[in-house]
Amino acid sequence: MFNIGAGEFIALAVLALVIFGPDQLPKAAAQIGRVLRQLRTMADSAKDDIRKGLGPEFKDFDVDDLNPRRFVQKHFWEADDDDDPADRRRPAARLNGKRPPFDSEAT
Numbered sequence: 001m002f003n004i005g006a007g008e009f010i011a012l013a014v015l016a017l018v019i020f021g022p023d024q025l026p027k028a029a030a031q032i033g034r035v036l037r038q039l040r041t042m043a044d045s046a047k048d049d050i051r052k053g054l055g056p057e058f059k060d061f062d063v064d065d066l067n068p069r070r071f072v073q074k075h076f077w078e079a080d081d082d083d084d085p086a087d088r089r090r091p092a093a094r095l096n097g098k099r100p101p102f103d104s105e106a107t
Contacts, residue, residue, distance in 0.1 A: 004012075020028045051058065 017025055
């Protein structure tokens with residue numbers, strides 16, 4: 001989610017230890033955990049409010065669909081599934097007529 005590696009996590013832990021000290025660190029970690037839970041609850045309730053406001057036709061609405069990259073990928077791949085596979089297997093039509101003369105001075 002945050003793309004934090006082991007080295008970065010250790011650096012953050014050491015920084016927190018230096019800032020808060022060993023006595024205050026457990027209290028600060030508990031408070032940060034409470035704040036994150038509250039933020040998650042608020043985000044979930046906002047998503048539910050959006051779904052309720054959109055109506056029943058948008059039951060399967062996902063907030064991640066608002067990401068432009070995912071939106072394009074989703075619709076690109078869904079459009080590909082709509083094609084009939086039989087249409088792609090049809091041989092190309094033969095062309096009638098003769099070839100134009102070869103021009104050696106052309107590009």
